[in-house]
Amino acid sequence: MLTxxxxxxxxxxxxxxxxxxxxxxDVVRVRQEVRSRAVESGFSLVDQTKIVTAASEIARNTLDxxxxxxxxxxRLEEVGRRGVRLTFEDQGxxxxxxxxxxxxxxxxxxxxxxxxxxAKRLANEFHIQSQPGKGTRVTIIRWK
Amino acid sequence: xxxxxxxxxxxxxxxxxxxxxxxxxxxxxxxxLTAKIAATHARGVLIDISALEIVDSFIGRMLDNIxxxxxxxxxxxxxxxxxxxxxxxxxxxxxxxxxxxTALNVERGMTLIEDRxxxxxxxxxxxxxxxxx
Ligand SMILES: Nc1ncnc2c1ncn2[C@@H]1O[C@H](COP(=O)(O)OP(=O)(O)O)[C@@H](O)[C@H]1O
Ligand SMILES: [Mg+2]
Numbered sequence: 001m002l003t004x005x006x007x008x009x010x011x012x013x014x015x016x017x018x019x020x021x022x023x024x025x026d027v028v029r030v031r032q033e034v035r036s037r038a039v040e041s042g043f044s045l046v047d048q049t050k051i052v053t054a055a056s057e058i059a060r061n062t063l064d065x066x067x068x069x070x071x072x073x074x075r076l077e078e079v080g081r082r083g084v085r086l087t088f089e090d091q092g093x094x095x096x097x098x099x100x101x102x103x104x105x106x107x108x109x110x111x112x113x114x115x116x117x118x119a120k121r122l123a124n125e126f127h128i129q130s131q132p133g134k135g136t137r138v139t140i141i142r143w144k
Numbered sequence: 145x146x147x148x149x150x151x152x153x154x155x156x157x158x159x160x161x162x163x164x165x166x167x168x169x170x171x172x173x174x175x176x177l178t179a180k181i182a183a184t185h186a187r188g189v190l191i192d193i194s195a196l197e198i199v200d201s202f203i204g205r206m207l208d209n210i211x212x213x214x215x216x217x218x219x220x221x222x223x224x225x226x227x228x229x230x231x232x233x234x235x236x237x238x239x240x241x242x243x244x245x246t247a248l249n250v251e252r253g254m255t256l257i258e259d260r261x262x263x264x265x266x267x268x269x270x271x272x273x274x275x276x277x
Contacts, residue, residue: 025166028164031197035197049232053233056198112201114201114204115201118238121236122233
């Protein structure tokens with residue numbers, strides 16, 4: 001697990017930066033940084049709002065369930081389109097049943113259980129890899 | 145610790161959320177509002193979120209909680225000023241905010257609350273419901 005997805009040969013990474021997610025203030029910073037990258041990529045206000053909301057959900061999961069971790073933000077360019085890719089990684093307890101975790105309404109922590117499913121709907125591409133005892137990686141891409 | 149101010153506006157309370165909410169602030173707001181509803185016998189709570197650039201499920205849950213607690217204390221919660229981009233995103237996120245009423249702005253939200261107070265008074269027989277005109 002935790003291998004990079006392939007098939008991105010024609011994709012250029014324009015910029016990238018990493019943010020530590022260790023506290024609630026870091027989640028606020030994640031939202032600000034993702035917003036800035038989305039603006040730089042020419043996203044409409046609605047598209048900005050969608051990717052920032054998805055980022056907020058996954059960042060909070062990284063903090064609350066994953067014992068903290070990192071976010072890699074990349075601005076992408078492909079033939080004819082621009083996008084933002086967010087890769088959240090933690091070395092927390094992992095998810096034993098990913099299907100269940102993705103189900104709307106399922107929560108192990110008193111949330112609304114909409115974070116993973118909602119982020120998937122708000123993104124154009126969504127990948128989740130997790131191994132119990134090792135950690136979790138969630139990657140989302142939103143194209144302009 | 146910071147707290148979000150709660151203003152009294154007629155028979156209602158007005159909360160304007162201006163900052164990016166974090167956990168402690170959300171919890172403090174729930175507590176403060178509950179205490180203030182009980183102390184003032186407010187019949188409505190207006191929560192102005194026009195400054196919020198996003199509403200995620202954390203904020204959504206806070207709004208739901210406030211509405212549920214307020215209802216038990218006989219006050220109605222109206223969320224006002226949600227930005228259009230936020231509303232569009234909420235639907236896709238899957239947040240229904242089922243227990244929360246919404247209005248375009250504070251004025252319209254206030255009208256919703258006043259209508260309810262009036263309807264209750266009519267039910268009790270304190271007022272007749274013939275229009276004044
Ligand atoms: N990074 C993570 N590490 C471990 N478990 C996770 C992680 N992210 C999500 N989960 C699990 O998936 C469940 C669903 O997540 P989510 O849809 O965001 O709902 P909520 O955050 O409201 O619980 C969580 O309750 C948790 O059990
Ligand atoms: Mg979550």
